[in-house]
Amino acid sequence: MFADRAKIFIRSGKGGDGHVSFRKELFVPCGGPDGGDGGRGGNLIFEVDEGLNTLTDFRHIHKYAAKDGESGGKRRCHGKDGESLIIKVPEGTVIKDFESGKVIADMSGENRREVILKGGRGGQGNMHFATPTMQAPKYAQPGQSAQELWVQLELKVIADxxxxxxxxxxxxxxxxxxxxxxxxxxxxxxxxxxxxxxxxxxxxxxxxxxxxxxxxxxxxxxxxxxxxxxxxxxxxxxxxxxxxxxxxxxxxxxxxxxxxxxxxxxxxxxxxxxxxxxxxxxxxxxxxxxxxxxxxxxxxxxxxxxxxxxxxxxxxxxxxxxxxxxxxxxxQTVNLSPIIFDKEFDLRSLVEKQLPYTVEVTEDGVYVVEGPRIEKMLGYTNIESEKGFRFFQNFLKDNGILEELEQAGIQEGDTVRMYGLEFDYYK
Missing domain, CATH: 3.40.50.300 (P-loop containing nucleotide triphosphate hydrolases)
Known part of the structure; x- marks a missing residue:
């Protein structure tokens, strides 16, 4: 039977975690932070192969994942970037989000190669977080999560x-x-x-x-x-x-x-x-x-x-x-340009979709903000430092958390709780 459809799972590589370490040298008892950055995760790439004319290969292998980036090391050593994965498909293959059916990419015409899922950024080592008031930071940034998605491949023959x-x-x-x-x-x-x-x-x-x-x-x-x-x-x-x-x-x-x-x-x-x-x-x-x-x-x-x-x-x-x-x-009377299906699916929404958060109000009037995105941010942010607290404020604003708190009815002086951290809300 001619194979012109396939459902597969695709995943980019996770970014490597930043490293926490300090210089240890003879006669240098209190060396500064020297934790290196994590490597970037590999991209998930689709590429047209002129030698293919069916999607038969995807009947037997249903999961495709790029390599994760390596964690950073001591002595400012940068982790190795993860290897990207290239998936070969015949010309005319349309890649759709399986859940919504929206078009992600059409591998036709001049579109011979496209990065579908980007690998996660590597996390920064603790050497980046040193400040005059925090000279020995004991935290580093974790690598950015991988992007993953179930997609439907559909081969639509190209003919006049x-x-x-x-x-x-x-x-x-x-x-x-x-x-x-x-x-x-x-x-x-x-x-x-x-x-x-x-x-x-x-x-x-x-x-x-x-x-x-x-x-x-x-x-x-x-x-x-x-x-x-x-x-x-x-x-x-x-x-x-x-x-x-x-x-x-x-x-x-x-x-x-x-x-x-x-x-x-x-x-x-x-x-x-x-x-x-x-x-x-x-x-x-x-x-x-x-x-x-x-x-x-x-x-x-x-x-x-x-x-x-x-x-x-x-x-x-x-x-x-x-x-x-x-x-x-x-x-000769019709449009001779190739019929290409427009993109409908916004891949940028994947990061937010995979790292959600919730805003709830307890019976005693405390506003609780939780979710993987919040926990991840607090894991690499030092709220005690001036630089860290400024980053924390910008994070709440840029991700719409402050706006959602206001929609939930928060007033000045109300308490906000995030994973053991409590603070009073003021505009």
């Missing part, structure tokens, strides 16, 4: 033209005739399980990439059959070619088939119905002269809507050249 239609109408046969693609062809339903791409070269005309999009049946937009697995591949195409069995060799009505396919396309994504369309009335070699001409019916139904009908035979090649030149001309 998409062949759509019900199974067994000749899409694979047409693609194999006009391009270098070699799809498997047989006379039974759901032969094609993989989207196939082919490059169409035209004499005196501009070539284009054509894709056979399989799996479309009634109910596809609701996930029936293979619908959702392949509808996503149509989203990048600029022109849609309806391939229908004009001879009704299996008793199908080609006009009803086109309406049914358009209904599924519109239900999945209404923007798809705005794409230019052409009808390839296939299997003309199976229509006998004494039969009623189905081409005239197709033209009467769709050409008033601006959708041209081309009678063809994918087996014999009849009418195929005319169809391809019409498709080429239609492509």
């Amino acid at each position: 033209v998409g062949l759509v239609g019900f199974p067994n109408v000749g899409k694979s046969t047409l693609l194999s005739r006009v391009s270098n693609a070699k799809p498997k062809i047989a006379n039974y339903h759901f032969t094609t399980l993989n989207p196939h791409l082919g490059v169409v070269d035209l004499e005196g005309g501009k070539g284009f990439v054509m894709a056979d999009i399989p799996g479309l049946i009634e109910g596809a937009s609701e996930g029936v059959g293979l619908g959702h697995d392949f509808l996503r591949h149509i989203e990048r195409t600029r022109v849609l070619v309806h391939v229908v069995d004009a001879a009704s060799t299996e008793g199908r009505d080609p006009i009803a088939d086109i309406h049914a396919i358009n209904k599924e396309l519109g239900s999945y994504n209404s923007e798809l119905l705005k794409r230019p369309q052409i009808i390839a009335a296939n299997k003309m070699d199976a229509i006998y002269e004494e039969d009623e001409n189905p081409i005239e019916k197709l033209k009467a139904e769709f050409e008033p809507q601006g959708i041209k009908v081309f009678p063809i035979s994918a087996v014999s090649g009849q009418g195929v050249k005319e169809l391809l030149y019409a498709v080429s001309e239609l492509l």
